[in-house]
Amino acid sequence: MIDYEKCKRSAEYILSRSKLRPATAIILGSGLGALTKELSEGVKIPYGEIEALGCGTTNGAHEGALYIGKLDGVEVALFSGRFHYYEQYGFDKAGSMVGVMKLMGIERMIVTNAAGAVNPEFKIGDFVIIKDHIKFFTESPVRGNVDSEFGERFFDLSDIYSSKLRAVAKECGKEVGEELKEGVYFFMPGPQYETPAEIRAIRILGGDLVGMSTVPEVITAGYCKLKVLGISCVTNMAAGVTENKINDAEVVEVTGRSGTRFSALIKKIVKEIDKDAV
Ligand code: HPA
Numbered sequence: 007m008i009d010y011e012k013c014k015r016s017a018e019y020i021l022s023r024s025k026l027r028p029a030t031a032i033i034l035g036s037g038l039g040a041l042t043k044e045l046s047e048g049v050k051i052p053y054g055e056i057e058a059l060g061c062g063t064t065n066g067a068h069e070g071a072l073y074i075g076k077l078d079g080v081e082v083a084l085f086s087g088r089f090h091y092y093e094q095y096g097f098d099k100a101g102s103m104v105g106v107m108k109l110m111g112i113e114r115m116i117v118t119n120a121a122g123a124v125n126p127e128f129k130i131g132d133f134v135i136i137k138d139h140i141k142f143f144t145e146s147p148v149r150g151n152v153d154s155e156f157g158e159r160f161f162d163l164s165d166i167y168s169s170k171l172r173a174v175a176k177e178c179g180k181e182v183g184e185e186l187k188e189g190v191y192f193f194m195p196g197p198q199y200e201t202p203a204e205i206r207a208i209r210i211l212g213g214d215l216v217g218m219s220t221v222p223e224v225i226t227a228g229y230c231k232l233k234v235l236g237i238s239c240v241t242n243m244a245a246g247v248t249e250n251k252i253n254d255a256e257v258v259e260v261t262g263r264s265g266t267r268f269s270a271l272i273k274k275i276v277k278e279i280d281k282d283a284v
Contacts, residue, residue, distance in 0.1 A: 007150045008098050008105045008226065009058065016058040017109035020083075024049045024074040028081035029283075030276055031112045033103070033223060035119035037261025038239065039069050039086045041077070041269050048075025053087065058102040078273050080280045083112060090219055091144070092197035100219075101147035101226035108156060108230040114171065114279065115227050116235045116272065117220050120261050122244035122252065124205055125189055125214035129240065131264055133179070133271060134189045135172050136236030139221050140213055141193040147222040148229045157229045166228045170284050171235040178274040184267065189214030191238060193221040202246025216244050233284075235275070239264050 021027075026047070034041060042048075053059040053070045070087040077084075085107075089099040107115060121134070128134060152159050172188065179186035192213030194200055200208070200216060208216055215238050227234045241260040242252050261268075278284070 008101045008148060008156070010105070010154055010156065012058040013102060013105035014109050016056045016106045019056065020051060020072065020074070020106070020110055023051055026074050026076070026081045027111055028074060028083045029111070029113045030080070030116065030280060031083040031085060031107045031114075032116040032272065032276070033085045033088055033118060035088070035219065035239070035261070037120060037258045038118050038265065038268055040265035041272060042073050042084055042086050044077060044269055044273070045073055045075030045084065048073050056106065058106050077276055080276050082276060083107065083110065088219055088223070091195050091222070092218055097145060097147035097222040100222035104223050104226035104230055104232065105156060108232060112232060114233040114235070115223070116237070116275065117223055118237050118239070118268075119217050119220045120241040120257050121191065121215040121217040121238035122199070122242050123214070123240045123247065124192065124209050124216050124244045126243075126247055128187060128189070128214065130242060130260055132187060132240040133184055133268070134187045134215060134238045134240060135175055136167050136191045136215070136220070136238060137172065137188045138167060139191045139193060139224065140211060141221045141225075144195055147226045151229065157231055161228050163225070163228045166224060166234055167236055168233045171233060171279060174278050174282070174284050175235055175237070175275050178278055179271060182270045182274050184271055189238070191215045191217060191220060191236065194218055199252045200245045205244045205246050215240070239268065
């Protein structure tokens with residue numbers, strides 16, 4: 007359950023630590039934390055100080071701190087590190103981060119991740135805009151939540167990956183020399199990577215990308231009525247798409263070396279969506 011009062015106290019604490027009032031939040035995926043170095047006038051708040059988040063993450067590629075600052079002059083909240091189901095957390099832990107954002111006054115969330123390519127046309131190092139997701143079988147992050155000040159129990163997700171934000175992101179991609187593809191992200195709970203048979207099934211079901219994060223946050227954003235833009239960095243071809251085995255070191259290495267391109271793209275997008283209040 008996402009605890010409204012905890013999220014509220016957490017948001018009040020965060021706002022007491024900074025004079026900035028960002029409308030855009032960015033969740034940085036595995037290895038994509040370099041963006042925090044580009045912030046000016048920033049304040050860093052470890053997740054351990056934020057009641058609703060409680061503790062840092064246990065995954066080495068994720069830092070576990072919130073930064074509030076300016077990215078090329080635009081106020082942003084950067085969540086460096088997220089909570090994964092495979093670490094032990096329930097999906098509501100990832101959802102609480104979004105509840106906190108909402109109560110901080112955030113209007114739109116950019117969510118990033120490392121993902122495996124199920125679509126054979128994608129290449130390692132590609133940035134892919136998420137146009138939709140599939141999450142079967144595991145529970146919802148807002149299971150048990152009822153109508154509340156966040157939103158209603160039943161809510162629509164048809165345009166959760168905002169078509170307007172996707173269009174702006176595509177244009178921004180062109181301006182920084184990135185041809186951004188679009189794809190459907192298929193959530194798998196991990197921590198094991200998938201089998202080739204699972205990946206073949208995911209492809210048949212309409213998945214282009216596979217990963218172990220993002221979707222719990224996005225569903226909660228739907229509940230809280232935040233707009234969403236999702237971007238994946240393809241770190242490997244999914245199991246069986248090529249003969250190569252998948253390893254975590256490669257995943258982190260690819261995001262690490264994509265950091266400069268990634269930062270340029272995100273900065274451009276943040277500026278554009280802020281200017282036009284998309
Ligand atoms: N599968 C699941 N999660 C991932 C992958 C993958 O191939 N690559 C990066 N995150």
